Amino acid sequence: MAKELKDLTSREEDYSKWYNDLVVKAGLAENSAVRGCMVIKPYGYAIWEKMHDALDKMFKDTGHVNAYFPLFIPKSFFSKEAHHVEGFAKECAVVTHYRLKNDPEGKGVIVDPDARLEEELIVRPTSETIIWNTYKNWIQSYRDLPILCNQWANVVRWEMRTRLFLRTAEFLWQEGHTAHATKEEAVEEARKMIGVYRDFAEQWLALPVIVGHKSDSERFAGADDTLTIEALMQDGKALQSGTSHFLGQNFAKAFDVQFTNKEGQLDYVWATSWGVSTRLMGALIMAHSDNNGLVLPPKLAPIQVVMVPIYKGEEELRSIVAVMEGIAAELKAKGISVKIDDRDNVRSGFKFAEYELKGVPVRLAIGPRDLAGGTVELARRDTLTKESVPAEGIADRIENLLEDIQRNIYDKALKFRDSMITRVDTYDEFKRVLEEKGGFILAHWDGTPQTEELIKNETKATIRCIPVDAPAEEGTCIVSGKPSHRRVLFAKSY
Amino acid sequence: MAKELKDLTSREEDYSKWYNDLVVKAGLAENSAVRGCMVIKPYGYAIWEKMHDALDKMFKDTGHVNAYFPLFIPKSFFSKEAHHVEGFAKECAVVTHYRLKNDPEGKGVIVDPDARLEEELIVRPTSETIIWNTYKNWIQSYRDLPILCNQWANVVRWEMRTRLFLRTAEFLWQEGHTAHATKEEAVEEARKMIGVYRDFAEQWLALPVIVGHKSDSERFAGADDTLTIEALMQDGKALQSGTSHFLGQNFAKAFDVQFTNKEGQLDYVWATSWGVSTRLMGALIMAHSDNNGLVLPPKLAPIQVVMVPIYKGEEELRSIVAVMEGIAAELKAKGISVKIDDRDNVRSGFKFAEYELKGVPVRLAIGPRDLAGGTVELARRDTLTKESVPAEGIADRIENLLEDIQRNIYDKALKFRDSMITRVDTYDEFKRVLEEKGGFILAHWDGTPQTEELIKNETKATIRCIPVDAPAEEGTCIVSGKPSHRRVLFAKSY
Numbered sequence: 001m002a003k004e005l006k007d008l009t010s011r012e013e014d015y016s017k018w019y020n021d022l023v024v025k026a027g028l029a030e031n032s033a034v035r036g037c038m039v040i041k042p043y044g045y046a047i048w049e050k051m052h053d054a055l056d057k058m059f060k061d062t063g064h065v066n067a068y069f070p071l072f073i074p075k076s077f078f079s080k081e082a083h084h085v086e087g088f089a090k091e092c093a094v095v096t097h098y099r100l101k102n103d104p105e106g107k108g109v110i111v112d113p114d115a116r117l118e119e120e121l122i123v124r125p126t127s128e129t130i131i132w133n134t135y136k137n138w139i140q141s142y143r144d145l146p147i148l149c150n151q152w153a154n155v156v157r158w159e160m161r162t163r164l165f166l167r168t169a170e171f172l173w174q175e176g177h178t179a180h181a182t183k184e185e186a187v188e189e190a191r192k193m194i195g196v197y198r199d200f201a202e203q204w205l206a207l208p209v210i211v212g213h214k215s216d217s218e219r220f221a222g223a224d225d226t227l228t229i230e231a232l233m234q235d236g237k238a239l240q241s242g243t244s245h246f247l248g249q250n251f252a253k254a255f256d257v258q259f260t261n262k263e264g265q266l267d268y269v270w271a272t273s274w275g276v277s278t279r280l281m282g283a284l285i286m287a288h289s290d291n292n293g294l295v296l297p298p299k300l301a302p303i304q305v306v307m308v309p310i311y312k313g314e315e316e317l318r319s320i321v322a323v324m325e326g327i328a329a330e331l332k333a334k335g336i337s338v339k340i341d342d343r344d345n346v347r348s349g350f351k352f353a354e355y356e357l358k359g360v361p362v363r364l365a366i367g368p369r370d371l372a373g374g375t376v377e378l379a380r381r382d383t384l385t386k387e388s389v390p391a392e393g394i395a396d397r398i399e400n401l402l403e404d405i406q407r408n409i410y411d412k413a414l415k416f417r418d419s420m421i422t423r424v425d426t427y428d429e430f431k432r433v434l435e436e437k438g439g440f441i442l443a444h445w446d447g448t449p450q451t452e453e454l455i456k457n458e459t460k461a462t463i464r465c466i467p468v469d470a471p472a473e474e475g476t477c478i479v480s481g482k483p484s485h486r487r488v489l490f491a492k493s494y
Numbered sequence: 495m496a497k498e499l500k501d502l503t504s505r506e507e508d509y510s511k512w513y514n515d516l517v518v519k520a521g522l523a524e525n526s527a528v529r530g531c532m533v534i535k536p537y538g539y540a541i542w543e544k545m546h547d548a549l550d551k552m553f554k555d556t557g558h559v560n561a562y563f564p565l566f567i568p569k570s571f572f573s574k575e576a577h578h579v580e581g582f583a584k585e586c587a588v589v590t591h592y593r594l595k596n597d598p599e600g601k602g603v604i605v606d607p608d609a610r611l612e613e614e615l616i617v618r619p620t621s622e623t624i625i626w627n628t629y630k631n632w633i634q635s636y637r638d639l640p641i642l643c644n645q646w647a648n649v650v651r652w653e654m655r656t657r658l659f660l661r662t663a664e665f666l667w668q669e670g671h672t673a674h675a676t677k678e679e680a681v682e683e684a685r686k687m688i689g690v691y692r693d694f695a696e697q698w699l700a701l702p703v704i705v706g707h708k709s710d711s712e713r714f715a716g717a718d719d720t721l722t723i724e725a726l727m728q729d730g731k732a733l734q735s736g737t738s739h740f741l742g743q744n745f746a747k748a749f750d751v752q753f754t755n756k757e758g759q760l761d762y763v764w765a766t767s768w769g770v771s772t773r774l775m776g777a778l779i780m781a782h783s784d785n786n787g788l789v790l791p792p793k794l795a796p797i798q799v800v801m802v803p804i805y806k807g808e809e810e811l812r813s814i815v816a817v818m819e820g821i822a823a824e825l826k827a828k829g830i831s832v833k834i835d836d837r838d839n840v841r842s843g844f845k846f847a848e849y850e851l852k853g854v855p856v857r858l859a860i861g862p863r864d865l866a867g868g869t870v871e872l873a874r875r876d877t878l879t880k881e882s883v884p885a886e887g888i889a890d891r892i893e894n895l896l897e898d899i900q901r902n903i904y905d906k907a908l909k910f911r912d913s914m915i916t917r918v919d920t921y922d923e924f925k926r927v928l929e930e931k932g933g934f935i936l937a938h939w940d941g942t943p944q945t946e947e948l949i950k951n952e953t954k955a956t957i958r959c960i961p962v963d964a965p966a967e968e969g970t971c972i973v974s975g976k977p978s979h980r981r982v983l984f985a986k987s988y
């Protein structure tokens with residue numbers, strides 16, 4: 001661990017290496033023996049569990065239920081929805097055989113060539129096809145609608161360049177798949193769920209996001225409209241953090257899912273899908289952390305308060321730990337998670353550094369002088385400040401402090417993000433801002449995929465979204481000079 | 495639904511069809527378009543979520559943490575542990591390619607022949623190999639031990655004959671994988687976790703189980719000892735419901751995982767693994783249900799209390815629902831889940847049958863005469879009895895009733911199970927009991943795999959376990975006549 005602490009690269013030195021170092025050294029995740037697949041380590045998984053629990057409650061509070069659909073999708077399903085097959089990435093894991101056998105030459109196991117599948121199976125990259133093939137049997141009448149299902153699952157996309165949490169071959173996510181009797185209801189569902197994601201990002205990850213529509217080129221294959229939440233990382237690059245798709249009747253038509261409406265007529269079912277993934281872990285880490293390590297919003301921190309005794313000798317330790325256990329009991333009664341670290345084989349300075357690396361929001365230290373004076377040393381991770389405070393009333397103080405920290409982390413991220421939104425009116429200015437400052441750029445665009453692609457090719461910036469709250473504003477496209485009616489949001493992105 | 499209710503096969507007519515009908519008609523699960531893979535429907539998944547939450551808490555209360563390891567395992571890993579490769583079933587899904595492409599002939603997508611993996615990947619049938627390959631990097635010293643990780647995941651075993659929940663190609667499970675500095679500690683961990691499973695089966699599933707060791711032939715490939723919990727279904731067949739393995743140093747040796755012990759010497763790490771799966775759903779359904787449908791223990795029921803208004807006209811409905819909402823609020827305050835079914839398009843008799851099918855433990859009906867007399871009609875699913883009781887104090891009464899029902903379901907299953915354990919002393923008697931009565935048979939066995947196999951081939955009965963609490967008892971093997979020192983438990987099984 002001492003070694004691990006020393007080796008944390010600074011953000012300024014190499015942002016990308018800083019991120020990777022942090023993920024590994026804080027014990028969040030690591031690469032596995034399988035190219036592009038990560039191991040999510042216990043500390044990282046504990047954060048993901050908190051995200052899971054909070055999101056799952058938000059889904060249930062909005063009337064959704066969970067279900068589970070197969071990992072495998074018959075290859076032919078991918079050919080059924082035209083846009084889906086054209087537009088969707090085809091980097092998928094393909095299962096062709098169903099048996100191993102002992103190598104006749106005695107070298108372990110080989111794939112049994114006789115056990116070839118008649119039709120190849122694809123490890124789900126997303127589940128619209130298999131789910132709509134299933135919904136076909138669940139839906140006859142408007143009385144069977146809406147269906148509001150969510151699934152927590154692993155999915156696989158064979159990415160060539162992978163980065164822990166941000167882009168991995170296998171990742172964990174949830175995918176909501178809903179079916180509705182009317183277009184209006186489906187559009188409203190897609191809108192509602194991007195709102196759930198925005199609330200989750202802001203209230204739990206302490207991460208401000210911009211909600212908007214994707215452009216035609218950036219839209220999910222098979223969707224009529226894709227809503228997104230876009231967050232800004234500390235290096236000025238955007239990170240798409242969640243999407244919600246209005247799928248129209250595309251999948252219903254592809255899988256022939258019709259229902260009898262209230263008027264007794266047959267119609268195709270309207271659909272949405274929406275998802276967030278372990279990518280949110282990457283957003284969380286990159287948005288708030290610093291050169292000392294992780295900075296975790298208290299609401300997602302596996303350990304919210306760590307206590308470190310400063311002592312000489314067994315007796316002093318016992319007295320200090322007794323006080324700590326009293327405080328810990330009070331904190332636990334408030335639902336606050338606490339750890340007392342009384343390890344005797346590492347110095348307290350080492351412990352301090354370790355919990356800074358791990359992003360524990362509040363650290364409490366008690367030494368002999370505190371014991372005598374009825375004080376404790378209280379340190380907060382977000383500001384790296386500490387103060388001596390009375391031990392009396394400490395549990396209430398910490399409860400409030402955790403709320404302060406949650407708010408402060410959000411405010412800091414919001415201030416940074418807002419400082420990194422630049423309005424530009426010429427392409428030269430666009431390129432200069434992108435080069436010198438980065439961040440989000442609000443600019444006029446003529447709405448054509450040609451201009452969008454030209455900008456992407458020349459600058460690597462893409463349209464992150466057309467913000468839902470973008471005010472109508474007449475202007476001219478920075479590239480073509482053609483008329484535009486609102487600004488759209490550009491950025492380089494992960 | 496009317497149709498569904500009518501079509502439920504009776505247990506006596508065809509037990510196997512009764513089970514399958516029940517799973518499908520109660521909305522628990524169904525077969526998917528992918529052979530052997532099931533869709534777990536919302537009502538079934540809601541039960542699994544309750545199992546998940548209860549087990550997860552038990553794991554955490556015993557010091558375990560969750561993590562996540564890759565879905566894919568390099569083929570070569572299967573050759574590393576000799577017993578594992580020899581003994582483990584090789585029916586696995588094999589990934590050979592990583593890309594699809596558009597069919598040049600325009601017929602959808604095909605597998606890109608240029609995208610062949612250098613080494614095939616196996617979809618995990620269980621994760622010992624990939625996890626021990628990972629643990630190698632986590633363990634240097636005794637201070638890194640124990641590692642007490644659990645994983646909630648999907649796994650795939652290419653079963654030829656599948657049955658919903660009981661045996662499916664893909665299933666959901668948890669797999670604990672622990673690493674220890676000493677043999678004693680690992681043995682104790684394996685023992686502790688089978689105890690957790692026993693407690694969970696008894697307290698949550700209301701399912702009595704027999705804990706014991708597997709015979710050498712039935713042991714998990716790669717384990718030195720396998721502990722199991724064995725439950726009895728209503729048709730007299732056993733169902734293995736959970737296993738906990740002491741793995742010795744087998745995987746540590748296969749993946750070269752050594753550590754420096756307290757004495758400063760290098761040693762191989764000791765291991766356990768343990769798991770339960772969605773198979774428990776099958777056990778739950780088969781153990782308690784009847785010809786009217788599911789019987790769910792209240793602790794696992796997604797809806798614990800359903801209320802059905804019996805009314806004529808809008809006004810009566812409103813008055814009754816108002817009373818029900820008052821009761822519902824009281825119940826919810828006690829943490830009891832409630833549904834008020836005020837649908838006006840189905841008769842109440844239909845609703846009664848539907849909730850019986852779905853196994854809702856308590857049904858409360860209120861009609862105009864109840865309204866006038868201050869009573870409610872209270873029906874319990876386990877006994878199919880009903881009574882008129884005062885509305886006054888109904889929430890407390892229901893709270894107690896749910897506990898009664900949980901206990902009664904367990905007691906009934908225990909009584910049945912105990913009535914189905916037969917001690918036999920001759921092979922003729924063994925065959926006769928197996929044929930005429932079924933259930934568990936306690937008999938002397940000479941301890942050889944030859945005798946075990948002979949019995950299996952001749953009768954289809956296997957040794958379910960050598961019960962941990964089997965008293966020492968001198969006897970002679972029912973087949974060979976050789977000396978035996980304790981009885982072992984035989985049965986036909988799922």
Ligand SMILES: [Zn+2]
Binds near residue numbers: 474484485
């Ligand atoms: Zn205009």
Ligand SMILES: [Zn+2]
Binds near residue numbers: 968979
């Ligand atoms: Zn003896």
